Amino acid sequence: MLAPKAFLDALSGHASRLFNGETPVPRSEFETQFKALLQSGFSKLDLVSREEFDSQMAVLARTRARLEALEAKMAELEEKASGTEKAE
Known part of the structure; x- marks a missing residue:
């Protein structure tokens, strides 16, 4: 992958050769x-x-929304599990 500066330098060089060549380019x-x-x-x-x-x-x-929903569900299940353990 060319760095943006290298790309622009190469582009400039090619354009210069096209414009300033020995014969004009249509x-x-x-x-x-x-x-x-x-x-x-x-x-x-x-x-x-x-x-x-x-x-x-x-x-x-969509992935972020699904992750947030799963995190909320996990927190809910952990809360229920810790409540069940305390009740016993």
Whole structure:
């Protein structure tokens, strides 16, 4: 995984070569090459889509709610168990 600074430096270098090359690059070709460069760089940064992020946040929220419910149930059962032990 590239550090953000290294990624930006590499991106800057590639863009500079495209702009300042020996022969001018047509705009459409530049856009194609630049898009490929960005996709390559982003794939090295281990990014996730917003959709995947939101999906994982929903899973986390459900898991957290379930954990809190189980903790409450456990506390209730422990309280009942300690009450039963005292009664005996």
